[in-house]
Amino acid sequence: MSLLADLTAGSVADANARKAARPKSAVEKAALAQAPALDALEWLAPAEQVKIIAEVKRASPSRGDLSEIPDPAQLAVTYETGGASAISVLTEERRFKGSLADLEAVRSAVSIPVLRKDFMATEYQIFEARAAGADLVLLIVAALEQKKLAGLHQLARELGMTALVETHSEEEIDRALEIGAGLIGVNARDLTNFELDKDLFGRVADRIPAGVVRVAESAVLKRRDVARYREAGADVVLVGEALVTDGDPIRTLEKFLSV
Numbered sequence: 001m002s003l004l005a006d007l008t009a010g011s012v013a014d015a016n017a018r019k020a021a022r023p024k025s026a027v028e029k030a031a032l033a034q035a036p037a038l039d040a041l042e043w044l045a046p047a048e049q050v051k052i053i054a055e056v057k058r059a060s061p062s063r064g065d066l067s068e069i070p071d072p073a074q075l076a077v078t079y080e081t082g083g084a085s086a087i088s089v090l091t092e093e094r095r096f097k098g099s100l101a102d103l104e105a106v107r108s109a110v111s112i113p114v115l116r117k118d119f120m121a122t123e124y125q126i127f128e129a130r131a132a133g134a135d136l137v138l139l140i141v142a143a144l145e146q147k148k149l150a151g152l153h154q155l156a157r158e159l160g161m162t163a164l165v166e167t168h169s170e171e172e173i174d175r176a177l178e179i180g181a182g183l184i185g186v187n188a189r190d191l192t193n194f195e196l197d198k199d200l201f202g203r204v205a206d207r208i209p210a211g212v213v214r215v216a217e218s219a220v221l222k223r224r225d226v227a228r229y230r231e232a233g234a235d236v237v238l239v240g241e242a243l244v245t246d247g248d249p250i251r252t253l254e255k256f257l258s259v
């Protein structure tokens with residue numbers, strides 16, 4: 001089994017375990033009772049300045065433990081104060097040490113859009129995201145066959161959320177466009193083997209037409225990495241490790257946003 005398939009299977013198994021205690025009808029009801037989702041496409045729309053999605057990331061399969069983050073809400077507030085346009089919360093439990101509780105805490109602490117970053121493959125996970133207050137959900141093209149991708153995208157939309165549709169090749173960008181994605185991410189990290197390709201975004205970004213928001217994901221450690229993505233056409237850059245391992249995320253955000 002590939003790493004991505006393994007991560008997805010783990011997230012789905014964990015969601016199924018939660019479902020035993022909280023059935024789909026209850027989560028659906030909670031999702032529909034939430035305040036309306038923020039319009040992430042508006043918050044992340046192309047602008048003169050690059051925008052940043054700042055990530056709450058404790059650990060990862062490729063890097064192991066990154067930061068304890070005892071108070072994810074406080075970190076998210078720091079990100080918001082530093083000028084982030086949205087917060088990504090890794091809710092995967094097994095390898096990233098995240099949780100839906102992290103997402104709920106972040107949601108109640110900030111007023112910018114919040115992304116549930118997980119390995120989503122079921123309607124239940126989408127309802128859970130909305131019930132926890134997410135405005136965005138991650139859909140990874142490589143993890144989903146096209147009909148499933150389209151169905152989950154449609155459900156997210158019906159719940160008022162925006163999907164960040166993540167790709168790693170031109171073919172996957174075409175699949176994202178086929179389902180009408182308005183927010184497309186290109187992840188420099190190959191989720192099957194951890195390899196980082198910092199030039200991938202530059203090679204494939206032109207495939208994403210005007211009118212679709214372009215997000216460059218992963219592999220940003222320095223200001224020059226943000227500059228490179230921006231020059232290649234990124235409207236938004238998603239940053240995890242650099243912000244959680246840096247003692248001064250506000251200063252780092254200021255540097256990144258000065259590109």
Ligand SMILES: O=C(O)c1ccccc1NCC(=O)[C@H](O)[C@H](O)COP(=O)(O)O
Nearest residue numbers: 060061062191217218219220239240241
């Ligand atoms: O980060 C990993 O090791 C990883 C491994 C397998 C699947 C997903 C993984 N990360 C999720 C992400 O895409 C990143 O957290 C995100 O893009 C930020 O990346 P970075 O700034 O490089 O921490």
